Amino acid sequence: MSKIKTQVFVMAEQAGGRIRPVSLQIVGKARHLADQLDSKVGAILLGQNVTERAQELIAAGANSVYLGDSDSLHPYQAELYTEIIVNLLLEHRPEIFLLGSTFMGRELAPLIAAKLKTGLTAHCIDLLIDNEGILEQKIPAYGGMITIICPEKRPQMATVAEGVFLNPELDSTNIGDIIPIDLPEKFPLRVQTLEIVVEKPEGVSLETASVIVAGGAGAEDQDGWQQIAKLAEVLNAGFGSTRPAVDEGWTELETMIGQSGKMVSPELYIGVGLSGELQHMVGIVGAKVMIAINNDAKAPVFEQVDYGIVEDCRTFVPALVETLKKSND
């Protein structure tokens, strides 16, 4: 096999018998980056009964899939996965290594980066190649966008949330190699995942909702939050949140929209009692119509929406819900 100069590697993740969408999305992005670098895409796939899924990664743009299919790889074991991935990266020396911002990706990425003594950027919202072939990693910060690079250490590592990049076109005529990984035998685990329990998420799923109502710190308390929840309910909308709402315990982390939460693309977005901080707003990609309700006419959110309502949400939202209910009857 001829050695190629550079490679872009991706951690592919599967759950419930399918490749996670975020993994396909980053394979698609890796394909673009690799084309610019004149290099190849390698995807790492670990699990039990996952061999059939490898072809999907090739269809999404991977040139090779490094495949570990074994009982010992289910459920996810941090130390074993780290060992396998670090060894692969040391062997193939890719320029870039991308992971999804899943719970697994967020734990594995720093374990791998620290072992390889390289840099790592969290929750990127864009990835570009600069003139010197270096990966520019964009994240929102301080009311703007910052660019982070890892100039010397390799691989350049980043995590990316689901929905940041588009689903790639799957081309089943793509040809690639599926390369089995030599798995370490009898690997001692100091930390062992005993089981992974999936409890069904409630309500309208945010990722697929065409209408999203999001609430923020302006709800002020649990009562105010419940009023916004009612609005979401009568509109049959997904109900999202900002970080302070999660911090206050009004809602679960799973509902948080933004850079370190969910990336959503509804037709209609209504932001209630939230300031329009970029870390939240970057999570609403490509919304068609955007509306904000905030009692401060100077709130930055009013520069980022189509319609603004300067009102106290605690009086406006109940009035809106009442009128909506009447017109529904």
Next chain:
Amino acid sequence: MLNIIVCVKAVPDPNDADKLKIDPVTKSLPRSDISLVINPLDSHALEAALEIKRNDDAHITILCMGPPPAGNIVKECLALGADKGILLSDPAFAGADAFATAYTLAKAIEKNGAVDLIFCGMASSDGATEWVGPEIATFLNMPVVTMVNEIVENAGDEWIVKADYEHGYRKVKIKLPAVLTVTRNLNQPKALSFSGILKARKKEIITWDLKDLGVPVENVGLKGSPTIVTEMTRLESRREVEILEGSLQEKVDRLIKILKNSGVVNV
């Protein structure tokens, strides 16, 4: 006795967030005095340690890397019930990314001596990488569980914990010494008490600088950071906003029209 380290970061007070905006002209952060508070998740990390101490023989050390005013945050943790505080402060530590931060904290933990448990927050409110805990674990060759939301069993040196996972949780067995990063669902931090503040007066805070840690200057701070920030841009607004006018009910009615016109809402 359990020797516990709690890593605590002093973060900008969210009420000062306006001061932390990129300057549109200089494209950099304006220097200003921003007051510091304890990273909210780290008060849950401290509470986890205090809960253990309420039932077992334990010694809690606070470890914080930051500028000298961060010492106040360490003091606050002592008043909340921690036994000892270490502040890592040196101009050379400034500008550290997660890697250099974790490296420096790990070196301090080694210097401090025996340790059974290290608690971190799942994320800091300003950096929010979530990397520091697992990277400390790697540098110290310890196992780690991230995003712990419940301690199920903590007898002996094999613990069972629950941690956040997609649409549910995972149950994990971990052998001590270990690093755990915690979520806010783990516990409810208690408020400062007057007697705690009095007791804290007698507790020691050690400050260590680069020399004390005995590590090469090129391994810490900006120099020891594999990643660098190369550019900051302010985002310009992309939408032309229409502010709805009129009485409350007029605004309600107008909004409902807009919702109808969107074609995705049945009203």
